[in-house]
Amino acid sequence: MSWDRDTPLFITAAAGTEVALKAELRDLGLSGAKGARGGVRVRGGLEAITRVCYRSRIAVRVLIEIADFPCGDERALDKGVGALPWDRWLTPEHTLAVRATSRASRLDHTGFVAQRTKDAIVDAQRRVCGFRSSVDKKDPDLGVVVRIDRDRATVSLDASGASLHRRGWRLEDGPAPLKETLAAAALRISGWDRERPLVDPLCGAGTLPIEAELWARGVPAQRAERRFGFERWADHDEDAAARAARERASGAARAKEDGPSCRGSDADPQIVEVAAANAERAGSRATFSVADLRDVELEEGAHVIANPPYGERLDATDVWAPLDAAVTRWWSRGHPVSLLLPDDAPRLGPDSEAPLRHALFNGALRCHLVTWGKPTKD
Ligand SMILES: C[S@@+](CC[C@H](N)C(=O)[O-])C[C@H]1O[C@@H](n2cnc3c(N)ncnc32)[C@H](O)[C@@H]1O
DSSP states (O other), X not given: OOOOTTOEEEEEOOTTOHHHHHHHHHHTTOOSOEEETTEEEEEXXXXXXXXHHHHOSSOOEEEEEEEEEEOSSHHHHHHHHHTSOGGGTOOTTSOEEEEEEEESSSOOOHHHHHHHHHHHHHHHHHHHHSOXXXXXXXXXXXXXXXXXXXXXXXXXXXXXXXXXXXXXOOOOOOSSOOOHHHHHHHHHHTTOOSSSOEEETTOTTOHHHHHHHHHHTTOOSSXXXXXXXXXXXXXXXXXXXXXXXXXXXXHHHTOOSOOOOEEEEESOHHXXXXXXXXXXXXXXXXXXXXXXXXXXXXXXXXXXXXXXXXXXXXXXXXXXXXXXXXXXHHHHTTOOEEEEEETTOOOOSOTTOOOEEEEEEXXXXXXXXXXXXXXXXX
């Protein structure tokens, strides 16, 4: 059993990064993607699902939409959920978890919606075979997502399993690491052309240079051995497994040997060691060194990208003055500079140039990716 090419998919991404995800999906050969709030809608089958899970650097989850129905009360929810062919994906040996969201709807208690959906699924299982799945909220075989929006329910299966920002290489990090998916989106939005050298002078655990270097060489975002949600479902038979394996192999084969120089530096020697260890685990050739921001020298044509320390968890008071001076110095020498800044950051950089500003969220924090001197390809 498998998914046909017309299956509706909702691929989630951090708010503000949807356009970057859309562009990435186009590069991955998925056409017709439409941006929505918090993600992108596209149609695709097993190969497309595998490709996005394995190779997208920006996608957070891949949801397969299996039903959509009017849902003004719990009886409509029971009926709509109970009518779905759960035995296709779930035997009583498979574990289950349900997450719910609700917006502008009568069913507005998400805990209740999740519980009721889970009950309707296990009741349907009992009717068919007399047994039911148990719940595993941490690592379920089947993750079900119910979204209720203006009294309409959409039921989806989480094909990715654990969030795709987990690449398996960032085992250690600093006090305010960027999610890998957000770093990848920021790199794309910055306009970096994947050819110029890339420098992060406030690199922390190294997320930006590592993601950049792997992206430039076309290395898949996930490890070859990672199993995604859909690979644990009852319908993932031998034929589906072989097709998914072929799709992965073709993705891995596209990676290039050589790429641009991507490097990071940080004033904290301990975090630099962490970044180097992360790069090694990731199979990235990004390099790292200890340096204060004030002393960073750039190579010809380098694009600078960084997320400075800010927010509640970091004392950022002494970074703005040197950063302001550095941005102006680099920009005046022709280097594009992109910074992920919170909305209450002080004004930085040259007075004469209005930077490009792209709004996005770093977790719950509203930020802008601010770029001075947007690079143009020669
Ligand atoms: C928000 S963290 C960067 C996180 C990083 N993007 C990651 O994903 O792990 C900011 C970093 O700036 C570094 N930093 C602060 N002031 C600095 C300075 N004057 N020169 C160099 N590094 C500095 C801190 O040590 C910290 O690791």
